Amino acid sequence: MVSINDYHSDYPNHWCPGCGNFGILEAMKAALAALELPPEKILIVSGIGQAAKTPHFLECNYFHSLHGRALPIATGAKIANHHMTVLVNTGDGDCYGEGGNHFMHAIRRNIDVTVLAHNNRVYGLTKGQASPTSMEGMQTKIQPGGVIMGAFNPLAVALSLGAGFVARGFSSDGDQLRDLIQAGIRHRGFALIDIMQPCVSFNQVNTHKWYKDRIAPIEENHDETDRISAVRLSLGTDDRIPTGIYYRRESPSYTDRIDKLKDKPLTDHRYRPELLKALLTDGYP
Amino acid sequence: MTVDISVLIGGEAGQGIQTVGLLMARTCHRAGLYVIVVNDFESRIRGGHSFIQLRISDGPVHAPTQDLHLMVALDERTYRLHQSDLQEGGLALIPKDDGDTMVQHHQCKIVDFAGLAQKAGNKILSNTVAAGTCLALIGAPFDLFENVLKTTFEQVEEKRLAQNVQAAQYGYAAAEEHTFRWSWRWDRTSPKGRLIDGAHAVALGALAGDCRFSAFYPMSPATGIIQRLVDMAAAVPLVVEQAEDELAAVNMVIGAAFAGVRAMTATSGGGFSLMTEGLGLAAITETPIVIVNAQRPGPATGLPTRTAQADLQFVIHASQDEFPRFVFAPGTPFEAFTVTARAFELSDRFQVPAVILVDQFLNDSIFVAEEAFEAPEAARPFTITDGDLDDPTLYRRYALNDSGISPRALPCRGLARVKVCSDEHDEAGHITEDAAIRDAMAGKRHAKYQAMREQIRPPEVIHAGSDIVLISWGSMRGAMIEAVNQLRADGINCGGLHMIDLWPFPDAAMGEILEKAAQFFVVEQNRTAQLGQLIRQQTGYRYADAVLKTNGRPMCAGEITEAIKTKLK
Numbered sequence: 087m088v089s090i091n092d093y094h095s096d097y098p099n100h101w102c103p104g105c106g107n108f109g110i111l112e113a114m115k116a117a118l119a120a121l122e123l124p125p126e127k128i129l130i131v132s133g134i135g136q137a138a139k140t141p142h143f144l145e146c147n148y149f150h151s152l153h154g155r156a157l158p159i160a161t162g163a164k165i166a167n168h169h170m171t172v173l174v175n176t177g178d179g180d181c182y183g184e185g186g187n188h189f190m191h192a193i194r195r196n197i198d199v200t201v202l203a204h205n206n207r208v209y210g211l212t213k214g215q216a217s218p219t220s221m222e223g224m225q226t227k228i229q230p231g232g233v234i235m236g237a238f239n240p241l242a243v244a245l246s247l248g249a250g251f252v253a254r255g256f257s258s259d260g261d262q263l264r265d266l267i268q269a270g271i272r273h274r275g276f277a278l279i280d281i282m283q284p285c286v287s288f289n290q291v292n293t294h295k296w297y298k299d300r301i302a303p304i305e306e307n308h309d310e311t312d313r314i315s316a317v318r319l320s321l322g323t324d325d326r327i328p329t330g331i332y333y334r335r336e337s338p339s340y341t342d343r344i345d346k347l348k349d350k351p352l353t354d355h356r357y358r359p360e361l362l363k364a365l366l367t368d369g370y371p
Numbered sequence: 372m373t374v375d376i377s378v379l380i381g382g383e384a385g386q387g388i389q390t391v392g393l394l395m396a397r398t399c400h401r402a403g404l405y406v407i408v409v410n411d412f413e414s415r416i417r418g419g420h421s422f423i424q425l426r427i428s429d430g431p432v433h434a435p436t437q438d439l440h441l442m443v444a445l446d447e448r449t450y451r452l453h454q455s456d457l458q459e460g461g462l463a464l465i466p467k468d469d470g471d472t473m474v475q476h477h478q479c480k481i482v483d484f485a486g487l488a489q490k491a492g493n494k495i496l497s498n499t500v501a502a503g504t505c506l507a508l509i510g511a512p513f514d515l516f517e518n519v520l521k522t523t524f525e526q527v528e529e530k531r532l533a534q535n536v537q538a539a540q541y542g543y544a545a546a547e548e549h550t551f552r553w554s555w556r557w558d559r560t561s562p563k564g565r566l567i568d569g570a571h572a573v574a575l576g577a578l579a580g581d582c583r584f585s586a587f588y589p590m591s592p593a594t595g596i597i598q599r600l601v602d603m604a605a606a607v608p609l610v611v612e613q614a615e616d617e618l619a620a621v622n623m624v625i626g627a628a629f630a631g632v633r634a635m636t637a638t639s640g641g642g643f644s645l646m647t648e649g650l651g652l653a654a655i656t657e658t659p660i661v662i663v664n665a666q667r668p669g670p671a672t673g674l675p676t677r678t679a680q681a682d683l684q685f686v687i688h689a690s691q692d693e694f695p696r697f698v699f700a701p702g703t704p705f706e707a708f709t710v711t712a713r714a715f716e717l718s719d720r721f722q723v724p725a726v727i728l729v730d731q732f733l734n735d736s737i738f739v740a741e742e743a744f745e746a747p748e749a750a751r752p753f754t755i756t757d758g759d760l761d762d763p764t765l766y767r768r769y770a771l772n773d774s775g776i777s778p779r780a781l782p783c784r785g786l787a788r789v790k791v792c793s794d795e796h797d798e799a800g801h802i803t804e805d806a807a808i809r810d811a812m813a814g815k816r817h818a819k820y821q822a823m824r825e826q827i828r829p830p831e832v833i834h835a836g837s838d839i840v841l842i843s844w845g846s847m848r849g850a851m852i853e854a855v856n857q858l859r860a861d862g863i864n865c866g867g868l869h870m871i872d873l874w875p876f877p878d879a880a881m882g883e884i885l886e887k888a889a890q891f892f893v894v895e896q897n898r899t900a901q902l903g904q905l906i907r908q909q910t911g912y913r914y915a916d917a918v919l920k921t922n923g924r925p926m927c928a929g930e931i932t933e934a935i936k937t938k939l940k
Contacts, residue, residue, distance in 0.1 A: 100802075126785065126786050127783055128783070134793070141790075152622070152649070155618065158619040159622050160626060161612075162625060162627035162628075164630075165610055166626070166631055167632075167782075169783070187615050187618075188615065191619065352609075355583070359579075362575075364606070365575065365603050365606060368567075368571075368575075370396070370566035
């Protein structure tokens with residue numbers, strides 16, 4: 087039995103009181119315990135930002151990497167040892183800004199990692215600048231006239247690129263988020279869970295109340311295997327922010343499609359110089 | 372050397388000039404001769420001007436030469452550009468179609484390559500006709516060439532082989548009634564080693580270094596290394612992934628290495644610039660990675676298909692702040708093989724990044740490698756498992772010790788939880804801003820230098836104790852040694868030093884040698900004598916002068932000897 091307490095970390099937390107990250111952290115622990123995944127069996131890769139500090143605050147293997155680069159690190163690690171359960175804690179700036187290109191191509195690879203994108207629509211670590219998901223017109227110290235770019239729509243982008251698991255959660259709905267994270271980890275292939283969260287220090291537009299007024303679970307008649315419906319949902323037709331699974335359909339993941347990984351992970355091979363004998367004498371005939 | 376001739380085959384990209392050169396090189400190699408094939412091409416797929424230079428000798432050759440004895444000019448531009456290099460008595464073969472437009476000259480011989488090819492069955496056999504004519508001119512026995520064609524086409528199709536042999540015969544016949552001044556009597560001896568390019572040797576070194584994963588983004592002149600890895604990947608547990616950019620490539624390599632496999636990427640200077648961020652990540656997380664930088668002239672895009680050695684100071688210093696790293700620069704395919712295998716082991720052992728500097732000339736040229744390439748019998752593991760720990764649940768990735776090398780466990784391989792962090796971190800791998808821990812961690816990383824230095828091999832010494840010493844690094848070795856021998860033949864007391872292991876710099880070994888030299892000159896393909904500066908910085912000895920070449924073309928020994936003689940006057 088794995089319990090939530092097994093994930094307890096003694097390392098003191100760095101987040102502001104009231105931060106949405108706390109809800110995400112608790113939902114993660116609950117999901118991992120429910121899946122019977124002990125701390126030593128999981129690898130969490132993160133980039134840089136408040137979200138990326140998450141693995142310090144729960145027991146696990148982790149690689150707290152560079153801003154934007156969590157997905158390539160996770161990809162390399164997963165290819166080396168595809169038996170690991172790999173999660174990525176990242177933020178809207180980390181994943182959709184600095185790491186935007188990696189986000190697109192990790193989806194195309196369908197690498198089997200579960201991405202938790204802590205989306206508070208603002209830069210927290212650097213104190214309040216606009217993020218890729220900041221709403222148009224949002225004023226910040228750096229954008230005093232308001233953001234003049236349209237907001238990045240991660241779900242629509244992921245769906246258009248063929249992501250096999252696309253969901254949206256809310257940091258204050260722990261039970262739903264736990265279930266989404268569990269489903270995301272179970273999904274074989276790339277899973278994106280974009281998590282709406284308030285930033286109590288720097289986002290005075292998308293406050294907790296603002297979300298409460300708009301968040302609504304996806305209607306029950308939504309067919310999560312229908313990609314077009316999912317895209318329509320992701321584009322939004324009114325003020326509501328639907329949460330839950332937008333789209334889910336499994337297809338072979340990147341490591342499933344590499345024949346030489348079928349037998350065992352790359353990490354499990356022995357060095358065998360005899361395999362090189364014929365190659366080492368090779369040249370132009 | 373009694374035989375030393377050079378053949379240039381030039382034309383537009385896409386005309387198959389490399390085929391001609393390779394067929395000739397293989398024929399010569401089979402007769403026991405030494406060759407080097409240097410590719411000179413533009414960054415385009417069709418058109419432009421490309422050529423290969425094939426140098427044939429009965430003694431070892433590792434660099435191109437300025438002398439030109441025989442030319443196949445598949446277009447008019449080739450003749451125009453290279454005709455002044457033809458030695459007195461040299462010969463240019465010109466296709467019939469262009470015969471009228473080219474300058475009529477006693478050094479020209481018109482051969483109807485296309486017509487003869489058509490007669491043999493197909494116009495694309497022109498390359499075989501051309502190779503045949505050249506081989507006939509230099510006196511190569513026909514059966515040697517025929518055997519090369521057999522090896523090439525036997526498995527493809529019987530009909531193609533027959534057509535090629537026919538085309539070769541027509542090529543030979545076209546040379547009849549012409550006596551080539553440098554034709555010689557061919558004594559067949561057994562082939563010397565094998566023909567191999569530098570890119571292939573690097574890839575073999577990676578396999579001998581137990582490389583299991585490689586990620587890359589295509590960039591000349593590094594792509595050949597990855598192509599070779601892919602070509603061999605079926606036989607070994609190796610996965611190669613084309614990343615979306617160089618940032619992803621280096622970070623995938625770091626992720627794979629962290630998870631427990633030896634991993635590398637290959638790029639050129641522009642890609643290395645992007646990877647610099649990852650280099651620092653590998654350093655602070657103490658993740659072993661190997662990066663090959665196949666140099667080309669820059670900055671920015673520069674000359675994509677040309678050669679340079681201008682990234683030495685860059686890779687030694689790349690990234691913000693300071694940390695230990697290895698930098699190697701092999702000079703021959705054999706060195707490229709051994710150095711690459713060594714880089715994997717040393718990087719793993721010391722948990723530091725290793726950079727290998729090659730260049731377009733070494734990567735793309737075909738050399739005779741006489742040494743046997745041998746893979747190590749075993750790959751020593753430098754990681755630990757739960758069994759090595761008293762209590763794996765208390766494992767600390769960055770435990771402090773005198774060597775600076777903390778025992779490295781792998782994630783998800785036992786109870787030990789592995790925590791790494793690009794922020795400055797404590798022993799457990801958690802973020803810290805504690806002043807004392809910061810100093811301890813930076814000091815721990817730096818402490819590795821002491822043991823790393825012990826792994827650095829001294830430079831290769833040619834004619835020890837000479838008054839005048841020429842110093843090369845990387846691919847300049849061949850031209851430098853040839854120049855030393857030419858200068859000695861001219862009565863100058865000259866020796867050479869060739870450096871492969873460049874960082875940590877072998878301060879003591881170099882200082883000891885340079886102390887005895889009356890004066891030394893560096894030979895490099897950059898504008899500021901980067902190795903010369905490094906030697907001065909590390910040993911205090913100042914180079915007398917430098918022979919530098921920055922136009923993107925490989926150095927010839929003749930250029931060095933001329934420059935040195937002028938400087939000595």
